[in-house]
Amino acid sequence: MLLTLGGYLIKxxxxxxxxxxxxxxxxxxxxxxxxxxxxxxxxxxxxxxxSSLQGKFGIGIGVDNVGNRPSILIDYFRLNVxxxxxxxxxxxxxxERRVIGxxxxxxxxxxxxxxxxxxxxxxxxxxxxxxxxxxxxxxxQIWNYVGxxxxxxxxxxxxxxxxxxxxxxxxxxxxxxxxxPIK
Numbered sequence: 001m002l003l004t005l006g007g008y009l010i011k012x013x014x015x016x017x018x019x020x021x022x023x024x025x026x027x028x029x030x031x032x033x034x035x036x037x038x039x040x041x042x043x044x045x046x047x048x049x050x051s052s053l054q055g056k057f058g059i060g061i062g063v064d065n066v067g068n069r070p071s072i073l074i075d076y077f078r079l080n081v082x083x084x085x086x087x088x089x090x091x092x093x094x095x096e097r098r099v100i101g102x103x104x105x106x107x108x109x110x111x112x113x114x115x116x117x118x119x120x121x122x123x124x125x126x127x128x129x130x131x132x133x134x135x136x137x138x139x140x141q142i143w144n145y146v147g148x149x150x151x152x153x154x155x156x157x158x159x160x161x162x163x164x165x166x167x168x169x170x171x172x173x174x175x176x177x178x179x180x181p182i183k
Contacts, residue, residue: 001072005074005094006076006079008051010051010074011049012070013047015047017045018043021045021046022060025060027056030057044062044064044068046060046061048070057094059092061083063085068085070083079095080092080093082124084109087105089102100138103141105131106131112126113126113154122136125156130147132145132174133179142178143180145163145174145179147165149165149168151166152164160174160182
């Protein structure tokens with residue numbers, strides 16, 4: 001996968017072994033950081049390479065749940081990359097080339113929901129198996145809602161969120177700004 005961010009090119013690759021990942025990271029002339037969920041057999045290994053005219057910066061990601069690729073959210077306004085995997089989200093500054101925020105989740109991470117399309121630029125949503133939370137782009141949790149079932153679908157419609165569940169017949173509606181249920 002290739003993405004662009006201003007003068008940066010961002011590439012995500014998967015590697016068969018941690019040694020292959022480490023070898024690629026060692027070739028990054030602007031340095032690298034390694035984000036690991038766990039170090040044991042069965043781990044999937046990924047690199048996020050960020051290239052510019054100055055060179056390459058690398059991020060190594062080890063995920064202990066094979067088949068559960070890390071998700072990437074690009075913060076275009078602050079030049080950050082938000083990475084979700086396992087029960088963790090990490091915010092990496094591309095300019096500073098370091099982790100600037102980290103949050104541990106109660107449940108396994110599922111996906112990000114950007115809100116740029118509705119002109120909300122100061123926070124994003126993090127969906128896990130049975131919960132959804134709002135985080136600032138600096139990594140501060142704003143609110144958290146835990147459902148009674150596995151979340152199947154998340155729809156953002158104006159100032160509300162519609163959660164559809166795997167087994168519950170009726171959706172739940174939440175206020176976007178504070179996560180409280182709408183009756």
